[in-house]
Amino acid sequence: TQMTQSPSSQSAFVGDRVIITCRASRGINSFLAWYQQKPGKAPKLLIRAASTLQSGVPSRFSGSESGTDYTLTISSLQPEDVATYFCQEYDSGPLTFGGGTKVEIK
Amino acid sequence: EVQLLESGGGFVQPGGSLRLSCEASGFSMSDFDMSWVRQAPGEGLEWVSTISSTGGRADYADSVRGRFTISKDNSKNTLYLQMSLLRADDTARYYCAKAAQPRRFLDCLDYWGQGTPVTVSS
Numbered sequence: 001t002q003m004t005q006s007p008s009s010q011s012a013f014v015g016d017r018v019i020i021t022c023r024a025s026r027g028i029n030s031f032l033a034w035y036q037q038k039p040g041k042a043p044k045l046l047i048r049a050a051s052t053l054q055s056g057v058p059s060r061f062s063g064s065e066s067g068t069d070y071t072l073t074i075s076s077l078q079p080e081d082v083a084t085y086f087c088q089e090y091d092s093g094p095l096t097f098g099g100g101t102k103v104e105i106k
Numbered sequence: 107e108v109q110l111l112e113s114g115g116g117f118v119q120p121g122g123s124l125r126l127s128c129e130a131s132g133f134s135m136s137d138f139d140m141s142w143v144r145q146a147p148g149e150g151l152e153w154v155s156t157i158s159s160t161g162g163r164a165d166y167a168d169s170v171r172g173r174f175t176i177s178k179d180n181s182k183n184t185l186y187l188q189m190s191l192l193r194a195d196d197t198a199r200y201y202c203a204k205a206a207q208p209r210r211f212l213d214c215l216d217y218w219g220q221g222t223p224v225t226v227s228s
Binding site for chain 2: 031033035037041042043044045048054086088090091092093094095096097098099100
């Protein structure tokens with residue numbers, strides 16, 4: 001399964017809504033996770049099963065799906081959200097990550 | 107508290123071998139599948155291998171199949187990755203990671219170690 005993630009980078013103001021999309025090359029039955037990776041750190045699981053927020057993750061993060069399109073939304077961008085975000089499908093092997101979206105503050 | 111601590115990375119010449127280890131605490135590896143994921147410098151994440159909770163099933167990325175072997179010692183709560191015939195394009199930080207749900211072979215990864223760097227160069 002190919003995961004096409006867009007955009008590859010995004011710059012927004014504090015308080016802006018940020019939307020990141022992953023398109024799967026086939027149906028993946030909502031087996032889609034989102035990770036946040038800050039510079040020099042390991043990835044952190046934000047969302048699993050397309051829309052289930054991990055414990056402790058701020059509610060400004062949300063996930064949704066429409067067909068084979070999966071979306072991560074940051075409703076109000078905060079300075080601490082500067083990071084690279086990756087999607088990952090885990091419906092079947094091999095596990096596949098999207099190419100990543102680098103989010104920066106304007 | 108779940109913790110994963112990788113070790114064993116380093117500098118190796120092409121064609122060489124390394125064994126990575128990942129010591130877990132705060133949970134039992136006998137209950138969860140474990141994976142290795144790597145990240146080349148400045149690049150994205152690449153899944154490398156997954157092993158089942160019992161150790162009876164393993165899968166590999168095409169890029170490493172036949173060269174890398176994943177294993178685990180549940181009594182030591184430790185995961186391993188034996189890497190052989192290393193190539194320059196294996197250069198990356200290697201992370202071990204825990205499956206989010208027990209006994210689900212292909213799953214998202216809810217805890218990650220800090221990674222161990224591997225550099226393959228002559």
